[in-house]
Every structure is written in C-alpha cells, then in structure tokens.
Amino acid sequence: xxxxxVFSLTTLALLIGTSAAQATFKDFxxxxxxxxxxxxxxxxxxxxxxxxxxxxxxIQGTVAEIPTYLGCEKGHDWLGPADxxxxxxxxxxxxxxxxxLSLQWVLxxxxxxxxxNGGDRLRMDWESRLETYANHAGGLYNSSNVAYMIxxxxxxxxxxxxxxxxxxxxxxxxxxxxxxKATAGYPTSAGAQALPPLFPWPLDIIFTWTYxxxxxxxxxxxAGRYADFLSRLQIGQxxxxxxxxxxxxxxxxxDPFRGISxxxxxxxxxxxxxxxxxxxxxxxxxGFHWGTVGNDGTDDIIHLELATGGTSLExxxxxxxxxxxxxxxxxxxxxxx
Numbered sequence: 192x193x194x195x196x197v198f199s200l201t202t203l204a205l206l207i208g209t210s211a212a213q214a215t216f217k218d219f220x221x222x223x224x225x226x227x228x229x230x231x232x233x234x235x236x237x238x239x240x241x242x243x244x245x246x247x248x249x250i251q252g253t254v255a256e257i258p259t260y261l262g263c264e265k266g267h268d269w270l271g272p273a274d275x276x277x278x279x280x281x282x283x284x285x286x287x288x289x290x291x292l293s294l295q296w297v298l299x300x301x302x303x304x305x306x307x308n309g310g311d312r313l314r315m316d317w318e319s320r321l322e323t324y325a326n327h328a329g330g331l332y333n334s335s336n337v338a339y340m341i342x343x344x345x346x347x348x349x350x351x352x353x354x355x356x357x358x359x360x361x362x363x364x365x366x367x368x369x370x371x372k373a374t375a376g377y378p379t380s381a382g383a384q385a386l387p388p389l390f391p392w393p394l395d396i397i398f399t400w401t402y403x404x405x406x407x408x409x410x411x412x413x414a415g416r417y418a419d420f421l422s423r424l425q426i427g428q429x430x431x432x433x434x435x436x437x438x439x440x441x442x443x444x445x446d447p448f449r450g451i452s453x454x455x456x457x458x459x460x461x462x463x464x465x466x467x468x469x470x471x472x473x474x475x476x477x478g479f480h481w482g483t484v485g486n487d488g489t490d491d492i493i494h495l496e497l498a499t500g501g502t503s504l505e506x507x508x509x510x511x512x513x514x515x516x517x518x519x520x521x522x523x524x525x526x527x528x
Contacts, residue, residue: 215519216464216467216468216473216474216475216476216514216515216518216519217515217518217519218289218474218475218515219464219476219477219478219511219514219515220255220256220291220338220475220476220477220478227271227272228268228271229268229270229271229274235268235271235274235275255283255288255289255291256290256291256292256293256341257272257290257291257332257337269296269297269320270323270324270327273323273324273325273327273332276327276328276331276332277329277331280331280332280336284336289336289338290332290336290337291337291338291339291340292332292339292340292341292368292371294324294342294364295311295341295342295343295344297317297320297321297324298313298314298317298320298321298342298343298360298364299311299312299313299314299317299343299349300312300314302349302351310345310348310349310350310351310352311343311345311352312349312351312352313351313352313356317360318363321364321367322367325367325368332371333368334368334369334370337368337371338372338475339371339372339373339374339396340364340368340371340373341374341376342373342374342394343357343375343376344376344398345376345377345378346375346377347378347383347384347385347386347387348378348383348384354387354391357375357391357393357394358391358392358393361373361375361393361394362393365393372395372396373393373394373395373396374394374395374397374398374431375390375391375394375397375398376397376399376400376433377397377398377420378399378400378401379399379416379417379419379420380400380401380402380403381402381403386419386423387423388423389423389424389425390423390425390428392425394428395427395428395429396428396429396431396475397420397429397430397431398430398431398432398475398477399420399430399431399432399433400432400433401416401417402435402450402451402452403452404416404452405452405453405454405458405459405462406462407432407462407463407466408462408466408469421472424472429472429474429475430474430475431473431474431475431476431477432463432467432475432476433477434456434460434463434476434478435450435451435452435454435456435459436456448503455503456504456507457504457506457507458507460478460504460507460508460510460511461507461511461523461524463476463511464476464510464523465523465524467514468514468519476511476515478508478511506525509525510522510523510524510526511523513525
C-alpha cells in the first residue's frame with residue numbers, strides 16, 4: 192500500500208446518489224504542505240510548510256496535492272508546480288506517496304473584485320493555459336502517481352461556472368492527463384448555494400463537506416442533506432468528504448482544539464471516518480488544514496499539542512489513516528501510535 196502526502200501552494204480553501212458505483216474508503220489526505228513560488232529572476236523556490244505534518248509522514252493513505260496559483264494570492268505562480276514536476280514527482284516516488292493534481296487556478300479566476308466575492312469564473316484562455324501546464328509537467332504527473340485531479344473546489348458557490356463549462360474543461364483535462372480521475376467540490380454546509388440537478392457526468396469523484404454537522408451518522412443528516420446530495424450523482428460517480436479543520440479566532444469556549452462547529456477536531460475526524468466506513472459510495476476523506484504555522488488552523492493545533500505533550504489530534508488522524516489503509520477495516524477510535 193502506498194503512502195500519500197499533501198503538497199500545497201498556499202492556504203487553499205477546499206475542497207472536495209444512488210449510483211451503480213460501490214466504493215471502498217481507501218485514503219485519508221491532508222492539504223497545505225508545500226509552496227511553489229517563482230522569483231523575479233524566474234527561479235522557482237519550493238518551500239515546505241509541512242513541519243506541522245512531520246508526525247504524519249509515515250501514515251498510509253494520506254493524499255498529496257500539487258497546488259496551483261490561488262487567484263487572490265500574490266507572489267505565486269500557476270505554472271510553478273508544473274515546472275517543478277521532476278522535484279515533486281521524484282519526492283513522491285522516493286517516499287511512496289500519491290499526489291493530487293489541482294488545476295483550479297489554471298482553469299478559473301476570481302469573478303469578484305476581491306478574493307471570495309462573487310465566486311469564480313472560467314478563464315477565457317483556460318485551454319491554452321491547461322495545455323501549457325500539461326506540456327511543462329512533461330507527463331510526470333500521471334495515473335501511476337496521481338490519485339485524482341481537482342477541477343474546482345466549490346462549484347456550486349461559483350454561480351458563473353456553468354454545467355456545460357464543467358463538462359468541457361473536465362473532458363479536456365482528462366485528455367491531457369489520461370487515466371487520472373477528475374473531481375470537484377460541491378459543499379452542502381449551511382449557506383452553500385444550491386446543487387445542480389445532476390453533477391457533471393465526466394467527473395469521477397464528487398467531494399462535499401458540511402461544517403455545521405458534527406455527527407454525520409445522525410439519521411437526520413443521512414436522510415436529509417446527504418440523501419439529497421447522493422440523488423444528484425451520476426452512474427459510476429463516487430464520493431469524497433472533507434473534515435473541518437478550522438480553528439476560529441474567537442472560539443465561543445476559547446478552546447483551541449475546537450473548530451468552528453464548536454466540536455473537538457479530533458472527534459470530528461473520528462466521526463467522519465466512521466461515516467466513511469459504512470457509506471458504500473465514500474472513497475476519499477480529506478482532513479482540511481486552514482492556515483500555516485503561526486496562523487489559525489489544524490496545523491497550529493498540532494503544534495500546540497506538541498508543545499504541551501498532547502497527542503489527541505495526532506492519534507485521531509493516525510486512526511483515520513489506518514482505517515483508510517486497511518480499506519475501512521481499522522478502527523476509527525483506536526488510540527496509541
């Protein structure tokens with residue numbers, strides 16, 4: 192079984208029916224570990240923000256991301272991850288990690304004047320950029336080392352992205368990166384925009400998250416939002432879920448180990464793991480880390496635990512990763528190394 196790790200360019204907001212597909216919970220991933228920056232002299236610097244992940248490098252089933260330029264972030268380059276493909280692909284091969292290829296900011300741009308306002312829209316030059324990215328990557332990101340590729344992380348929260356556009360760009364991405372599964376995110380959290388009647392048919396995996404739900408095994412959620420989400424899957428599509436990893440600035444209980452849902456992040460990880468084990472269409476689980484060291488986020492909480500000698504969140508993530516690496520047979524509630 193290969194291990195997987197996460198590569199990311201910057202703090203990246205993620206991602207992610209009754210279908211004929213029958214999935215098996217098989218990997219648990221992380222985000223926000225690597226940053227690729229192009230300097231004025233055109234040299235590329237790959238910075239590891241992954242010190243917070245050092246305790247998880249030996250976990251089987253973790254997923255790695257090859258990031259792209261975050262549209263509202265200055266100083267980063269959308270083509271950088273393609274130009275350093277030998278470095279990232281070599282690192283993955285040497286350490287037995289799978290990768291996630293994120294194409295969002297190759298294909299899309301911010302629709303509003305400011306980051307986060309108005310969602311995203313398809314770039315006019317999306318196809319030439321995608322072709323350039325694929326050419327620069329030189330085939331080093333392929334079906335042998337990439338678990339799946341991200342087309343867009345929050346499609347339903349970007350009303351200017353049409354269903355037809357998602358079909359078009361996904362098909363072209365699959366032509367340029369043959370054999371790699373395509374995924375997109377459609378959140379169902381409170382306040383998220385409406386889902387399409389059916390998800391775009393070329394997508395293989397649909398990611399979702401519901402940050403206001405602290406127990407996804409609750410019958411109300413299963414028969415409500417989740418059942419509605421499943422009803423929109425097309426034949427052969429499987430599901431990925433994202434676990435909350437936010438650490439709010441002003442937590443109502445002033446507890447650094449709770450997320451915006453006011454539940455312990457370690458508990459959320461274990462509950463979503465147990466959900467993935469029994470839901471036949473759930474194939475992937477992502478532990479979302481928002482922020483870098485010195486900022487708010489799950490990574491900061493891991494540092495707090497290390498500083499105080501605690502290991503609760505680390506043990507929870509190890510349990511989830513073990514459950515994934517054993518194809519759902521491990522216990523989500525295991526403790527210890």
